Amino acid sequence: MRKLTIDGREIEVAEGTTVIAAARALGIDIPHFCWHPELSVAANCRMCLVEVEKQPKLQPSCQLEAADGMVVHTDTPKVREARRAMMEYLLLNHPVDCPICDQAGECKLQDYYMLYDLKASRLWSEEGKVRKRKRAIFGPHVIYDAERCVMCTRCVRFCAEVVRDPVLIEVHRGDHSEIAVAPGRTLDHAYSLMTAHVCPVGALTSRDFRFQCRVWFLASTPTICPGCATGCNAFLDHHRGEAFRLRPRENPALNRSWLCDDGVLAFRLHNDHRLTAPELGRGDDARPVAWDEALAEAATLLRKVPKTQRAAVLSAEHSCEENWALAAFAREALGVERFFVTGRTAGTADDLLRHADKNPNRAGVRSMLGAEPEPLERLVDEATAGSIRGAVALGAAAATQGPAAAAGLLRLEALVSIAPRRGPLPEAAHVRLPSPSFAETAGTYVNARGQAQEFPQAMSPRGEALEVPDLLARLARRLDLGLPFRSAADVRAAVAPRLPRPAAEGGAP
Known part of the structure; x- marks a missing residue:
């Protein structure tokens, strides 16, 4: 076991636990795009940087393992300035799509902008922005907007590590980087909608849910997926008597953090072909x-x-x-x-x-x-x-x-x-x-x-x-x-x- 202090609070965690996971156990939210508890560490978004006493530079908390006696600060002026700079870089070429983006209301980029940036872009002209694909059909259920993508690679790692089907890849370099479907492939495996679920921004969205309802109108109720005998834990999102989607509810012993496509779409059992009178x-x-x-x-x-x-x-x-x-x-x-x-x-x-x-x-x-x-x-x-x-x-x-x-x-x-x-x-x-x-x-x-x-x-x-x-x-x-x-x-x-x-x-x- 390793005992460390995060923002003045002590916690003891198992060997190999990362600082971001330890902070999560304390209820401390360290901003992040690329980290996911079920995926490998990429450490490429640099939003989770924290200050560690006796360390000369800020450290990525998703990659840093907890150590005995470690003292971590997650919200110092130095940390906030690093996050603000990272947000400015991510927003440099980002489109102002929030009014029409399905992720609005549950978007990490939107939330972190309000927390750390709140400044107008220093890019002198809209014409200087890098233009990318806006409506790329990745598969029967998923659509991709490359201009909204922050290249966290969650979707790439999910397909390769969880589904064991590396159908999504990274292409190009620098600010021209984007996600693509491997040549000759389609994103059509049985868990394709989870790529939209793990996406922290509005880059990957569900073609079924697209433009259907604003998320702030949705009520969310814990339920059990009715799609098969596995019994995955889920949240049912609904509004005015109509169901709009099922989302995975974390249960490490059963479905972890995932649902299959049939499960995500099982809300249709509530909406379709209803008998409403004898x-x-x-x-x-x-x-x-x-x-x-x-x-x-x-x-x-x-x-x-x-x-x-x-x-x-x-x-x-x-x-x-x-x-x-x-x-x-x-x-x-x-x-x-x-x-x-x-x-x-x-x-x-x-x-x-x-x-x-x-x-x-x-x-x-x-x-x-x-x-x-x-x-x-x-x-x-x-x-x-x-x-x-x-x-x-x-x-x-x-x-x-x-x-x-x-x-x-x-x-x-x-x-x-x-x-x-x-x-x-x-x-x-x-x-x-x-x-x-x-x-x-x-x-x-x-x-x-x-x-x-x-x-x-x-x-x-x-x-x-x-x-x-x-x-x-x-x-x-x-x-x-x-x-x-x-x-x-x-x-x-x-x-x-x-x-x-x-x-x-x-x-x-």
Whole structure:
């Protein structure tokens, strides 16, 4: 261990810890562009210079390892003057794009200018500025503005070190330097949007988020990525009921500081194809109705099906609380003995973050049911054969697709769908009951490691959507049947002992 003093405060850190990391542990923010805790040290931006007693020159704190007895000062006049000079150099050719730049409001260059520079440029003419590429398409998700780039090389190191795909390179020299895509390549790997995330300025931006919303309008809520079974910790940024992006939330034990592109874009599960009111009718014949009419029709259809021919479909997309509520309703109110599970179909996996199971809570479904649910394919087969005639289904996705699956679902005489958005299951249903999206309800997912992770509600349910426990309680009353829960609090209390160990919590924004 090494004991040092930073701005009058003592701290003991492990051998090999850098001064900037030690300061961060004390809550002292040393300005930086190129340093990132998950990447190698570049020491090229020179913004993190600090004064160390008994050292003749300022030292880059990102590169300087802590030593016993070291005394560090991070905010002396000498340090501030060095940072001011560095800012003047960086801003010499920088465009005045802040009013149209997506990074405005969360830009380190903007913040440090207000702290250290606050002076007009000494460059005598705008014509003397070095001109570079302004809208270079690097890949399907990322666009590059070379004039805004401070050449911190975070993006280059991220691709080479984390993704192990050195698709980004440095080209040219001096103030003509810029980032480029390697010849014959495109920035299209599964983590390309993280290059925009690690960019401290507005050089690399998301083509999806570009010009969509000013960041100071966005509220940020900690959540769990709904994109796959890894369960990455994330922040959901939203405004007036619409989700705009997911950002990684630091969790060293799980996703570190990263999200895959599918995870970043998983906010679309909240925005797209939403069901906002109850509907009756299948396919194109569906029409919106009042809740009372929808619940009455659902109750009538379910009563016509014998208990032995009823089933429940749980959802690997939905929370433990929603799945437990449906399982309890199906057992107690409908007498169901057959439980199936659906969700999004399997996809691509890798050894970094992506899991082949594209559902966040398949393990949670097993925990809530206390057994392995049957696959949806079996329900389709039995519906086709006529041995199952009615079902209540949670979720929009159908794990089995194609003409045969659709025909099998259409053979059901009573299919009641509870879902936040349109999809194969709601389209085949006689009654569609809108529920909240992952962003509109609080709950728990259990990831592929068996870790339970809670997430809070970020927004109010859209339209007439009802929380699943409330919706099921109303349907049970229509059926003149009782339930083992009366409120969401009852559901949480019942779910808690069925959950595996909790996962470590993620960090702050």
